[in-house]
Amino acid sequence: MNSRTETMVSFLQRTLPVGVLLLAWELVARTGLVNERVFPPVSEIALRWAAMLGDGGFYGPLWDTLWRALVGLGAAIVVGAPIGLLMGRTRWAAWLFEPLFSFFFPLPKIALIPLYVHLFGIFSLSKVMLIFTDCLFPIVIFTYHGARGLSAIYLWSAQARGTGRVRIFWRVVLPLSLASLYDGIQVAAVVAVLVAVVSEMVSGGSGLGYVMMRAYRYGDVRTAFATLLTISLVGFALYKVIEWGRERLLFWHVTES
């Protein structure tokens, strides 16, 4: 077997189970065993999705979800990375912040939606703040563990040359912690899209989550499914873009494994 047929075979092997599943879905929905309004055939969902892409009416909500997620994520990076670095390198910061972050970690931040609506209003601000709060945790925790677990050899060698504390932070600690900060950002990006969607589902205000909820209320399961597909693709694409950026942004980083 040459390499091209091998790629073909492995591609078929990977797509076959999903294909079979979708085909079964299509057939079950077509035979009328289930209510078609509630369980539409997959081909019609695909058509609706294509129609939504062509219609343009859904780029507004898509953009709303995306900018909320990205602004919240960005704010969490700006605030969270310094906290995590500080916790990793100074004892008092670890003492102060570590209990706070581990105590509030198990709280589902989504539970704060009513509080944030009360504090920040029903519009975008409360959603962005919630996304910020939820993303803060993975970013702080990953950066903290990265900065704490630095190999001491690098620090010693810098100290041995008489490098000052501030300079060590900028030239040694920060670059070496970037990889774990990046891991945290990748986890947080998925969280950001999820929280954006759920907050739109619960408190409305445009966005893909709201479009999906409205479709369900009107019994338009096809649109709801098509929106769900878009939401999944947005989260997946964001994750992939960040993964793609890793080797380009952190190309100089030594992977220790």
Next chain:
Amino acid sequence: MRIVPLLLVAALWQAASMTGLLPKAVLPAFSDVVIALAGLVTSGEIFPDTAASFLRAGTGFVIAVVAGVVLGLLMARVRAVQRAVEPILLVIYPVPKPALIPLFMVWLGIGDVSKITVIALSCLLPVVVSTFNGARSVDEMLLWSARARGTPERRLLWRIVLPAALPQIATGVRTAIAIAIIVLVSSEFISAEHGLGFLIFSYGGVGADDAMLAVILYLTVLGYLLDRIYVAGLRHLMAWHEFAH
């Protein structure tokens, strides 16, 4: 000593409320929240909702752990299962699970069944993935030595593969606990007549902020204790493994 920073935050909050820096219309004082929580607990008002929530999250979670471990083990040891299931899991993985809540409500009704199903499905993925990874990387030496003694293949799965994969499974299960609570609260926000998420949402809706914060605090403490108990139980159970040290 780890409690000191938490007390510090509570004290700052209380001081800000008492000096008027933080008006009570914006956020009730910490003492008001504690009083409201004490009221909810002593009157027993909060317990039926706690039970309702735990029943939903617990049932979904248990289904997910049992199904996830079985599926993960099968995927790791039977090639055909892996080939059939892995691509499907990869497709489901990026779907934000709380977004499935309304879908399952349309299919299975707005009652407990739809909530439990979404919770089970959401918790399933981390358990399957961690079991699969754990079982796949079992030290071949252990398998050879068991085979050399004539252990049948099926017994191998339960006596060697499962115990060796336990530390990784335990990590997946810990993630599943957190996910269960997130999906539970989301589903109770979207539609419920009982449960802690419902309480938070309805107290928030009528402007009873002290009671709302009391339930959030209660949920935080419960989640924290649950995680602590889980980790402590794990240390105890897996004293034989380096994981515990």
